[in-house]
Amino acid sequence: MSSAEEKAREFLAIPDPLAGRSPARPLAPLSPAALGSGGPSPTRADMARRRRVALGLGALWALLIPLVFGLRGDLASPPVLLQVLLPALLACAALWTSQRPRRGLGPSAVEILALGAASSALFVATALLAPCEQRGATLVQNALVCGGIELAFSVVPVLLAAWALRRSAVVGPAARGAAVGLAVGFATATALTLHCPQFDGLHVLLGHGLPVLLALGLAALSLRRALRA
Amino acid sequence: MLSTLSLGVFGGLARSASASRGGRALVASSSELTPADAAMARYADGDDGAFPEVHRAVAERLRTFLLRLCRSQALADDLAQETLLRMHRARASFAPGAKLLPWAYAIARNVHIDHARSRASRRDEPAPDSGDVASPLAGPEASGEEILRARELAAIVEDTLASMSANQREAFVLIRYEGLSVEEAAAVLGVSEGAVKLRAFHAYEALRAALGDAAPKKATHASKANPKAGRP
Numbered sequence: 001m002s003s004a005e006e007k008a009r010e011f012l013a014i015p016d017p018l019a020g021r022s023p024a025r026p027l028a029p030l031s032p033a034a035l036g037s038g039g040p041s042p043t044r045a046d047m048a049r050r051r052r053v054a055l056g057l058g059a060l061w062a063l064l065i066p067l068v069f070g071l072r073g074d075l076a077s078p079p080v081l082l083q084v085l086l087p088a089l090l091a092c093a094a095l096w097t098s099q100r101p102r103r104g105l106g107p108s109a110v111e112i113l114a115l116g117a118a119s120s121a122l123f124v125a126t127a128l129l130a131p132c133e134q135r136g137a138t139l140v141q142n143a144l145v146c147g148g149i150e151l152a153f154s155v156v157p158v159l160l161a162a163w164a165l166r167r168s169a170v171v172g173p174a175a176r177g178a179a180v181g182l183a184v185g186f187a188t189a190t191a192l193t194l195h196c197p198q199f200d201g202l203h204v205l206l207g208h209g210l211p212v213l214l215a216l217g218l219a220a221l222s223l224r225r226a227l228r229a
Numbered sequence: 230m231l232s233t234l235s236l237g238v239f240g241g242l243a244r245s246a247s248a249s250r251g252g253r254a255l256v257a258s259s260s261e262l263t264p265a266d267a268a269m270a271r272y273a274d275g276d277d278g279a280f281p282e283v284h285r286a287v288a289e290r291l292r293t294f295l296l297r298l299c300r301s302q303a304l305a306d307d308l309a310q311e312t313l314l315r316m317h318r319a320r321a322s323f324a325p326g327a328k329l330l331p332w333a334y335a336i337a338r339n340v341h342i343d344h345a346r347s348r349a350s351r352r353d354e355p356a357p358d359s360g361d362v363a364s365p366l367a368g369p370e371a372s373g374e375e376i377l378r379a380r381e382l383a384a385i386v387e388d389t390l391a392s393m394s395a396n397q398r399e400a401f402v403l404i405r406y407e408g409l410s411v412e413e414a415a416a417v418l419g420v421s422e423g424a425v426k427l428r429a430f431h432a433y434e435a436l437r438a439a440l441g442d443a444a445p446k447k448a449t450h451a452s453k454a455n456p457k458a459g460r461p
């Protein structure tokens with residue numbers, strides 16, 4: 001017998017303090033009153049419907065930015081298209097990761113951390129492909145305007161997620177909330193980039209990228225309780 | 230080094246468990262679903278009539294799991310009821326093809342954590358008594374000396390489990406006593422499999438040290454007196 005198997009047998013030999021206990025009386029079934037407390041319990045179909053509604057409303061909400069403020073004129077340019085499409089793809093990846101079942105218990109915090117790190121790195125690399133000419137007060141002022149709009153537009157989708165994903169995270173609700181926040185942040189960044197005509201790399205980083213991280217933090221904190229099962 | 234050692238132990242655990250045990254394997258082959266898993270899936274889809282079957286399948290195991298964590302029978306009963314209620318409310322989060330037990334254990338763990346937090350915030354509430362848990366490991370045909378020794382062992386295990394960190398205790402309890410695979414325990418605790426192995430290994434080392442060199446003999450002795458002893 002190998003040493004590992006011997007150790008495994010020793011592991012199994014640790015006695016169970018509850019073994020041999022006389023069985024307690026059976027646990028009483030839950031009363032209909034208890035089951036009915038706190039409102040009706042949604043089924044999978046109900047939750048799937050809620051998710052579709054929330055996704056549709058959230059997308060419409062984000063699209064209000066280009067619809068209300070107008071589309072930028074240089075969308076046909078490949079570098080600009082890349083700045084628009086990358087956050088859209090990252091939003092899809094974050095949304096997909098946040099809904100991964102992983103043995104029925106949701107994505108792990110490690111997966112979400114890896115996703116956050118990889119998507120941030122990609123976003124930074126793409127933003128820095130553009131020239132970085134803005135400096136000083138102009139940079140800060142423009143970044144604050146775009147960042148403020150993006151963050152403000154992120155609040156409603158986060159609230160929709162809190163409704164649609166209520167009690168859906170048995171494990172790691174904060175991590176799942178962070179993934180949802182990442183998806184919301186990138187989706188709003190996509191919508192903002194569809195409107196904002198500034199191509200400057202530093203502006204994109206500070207005005208469009210930084211609010212994604214703030215949305216992530218906001219969602220992780222605010223969804224932690226709502227999502228916990 | 231430590232990590233390699235713990236991986237070796239759990240590798241051996243998987244081999245010895247699959248080779249020797251006819252009953253529930255310690256490292257389960259997790260592909261096949263049980264009738265309870267199917268009942269929970271039906272319940273999640275809206276078949277309210279499936280809940281009694283789910284209740285029968287998990288209630289006792291949840292109560293035992295919570296008793297191991299909180300060390301009070303009355304409190305474990307309350308927390309198990311709360312867990313079942315949360316399972317009902319969160320039924321939609323039960324993914325298609327998922328296994329019931331890890332999902333239920335994860336909710337029970339949340340309930341226990343919430344209770345511990347609320348108790349910490351209400352400092353005047355007394356801590357749960359530990360007298361409910363220690364019980365004879367020996368069977369009815371065991372001699373008085375064997376029963377006494379088994380009680381001593383049970384008390385040592387209980388005290389050592391209570392003194393270790395919650396992370397280590399949960400990992401050890403889920404794998405050793407509740408019979409979850411390392412993969413399932415990792416999913417329940419929301420950490421990597423390596424982290425679970427390390428936590429369970431640390432707990433095992435602490436228990437082994439507390440029980441001393443004679444522990445395996447005593448445990449074997451107790452197991453002979455009661456074949457159920459030492460099994461989840």
